[in-house]
Amino acid sequence: MDAVTNKNRAAVADCVLDGLIARIVTGFARQTGKALSVTIQKVRTFADFLQAILASVAAQGVSSTAAGVFYDGTVYLVQENHRDAAAVEKTLFHELFGHAAVRALGFWDPSGPRNTCRSIYRNQIPLC
Secondary structure, three states, rough: OOEEEOOOOOOHHHHHHHHHHHHHHHHHHHOOOOOOEEEEEEEOOOOHHHHHHHHHHHHHOOOOOOOOOOOEEEEEEHHHHHEEEEHHHHHHHHHHHHHHHHHOOOOOOOOOOHHHHHHHHHHHOOOO
8 A cells, every 4th residue: 555645625526527537537448448447436534444445544654635545456536535537647647657567567566665666776777
C-alpha cells in the first residue's frame, strides 16, 4: 500500500471524480486496445476504507489527508481530500505511474522507496 498526501479541504464533486475515472479507463483502452489492469475506485472519506487498508496505512504512518492509496492492485481516490479535477489527475498519475507501474515492471522493493529507486536505476534500459 502506498499513499499520496493532498491537503485540500473542499471535496471535488461526484460528477467530476466519476468523469475523470471514466476518462482514464476508456482513454487507456482506446489508446492501447487493452483494458487497464488496475482498478480505480473512489471512497468518500478516509474512514470509509476497509479495515485491512486502514491498518496498512496506519502501519506506514500515513495520515487521513492522503488523497490516494494503491493497495492490492486497486487505486483508491479519497474524494474528501481532492478539491478539483487537477488534484484528482495528480493523484491518479502518482498512483498509476508511481506505484502500479513500478510494480508491474518488477522494480518494487518492499523494503522501502529508497531501495525501489535503486532497483529502477540498476535496471534501466539504455536508450541509445
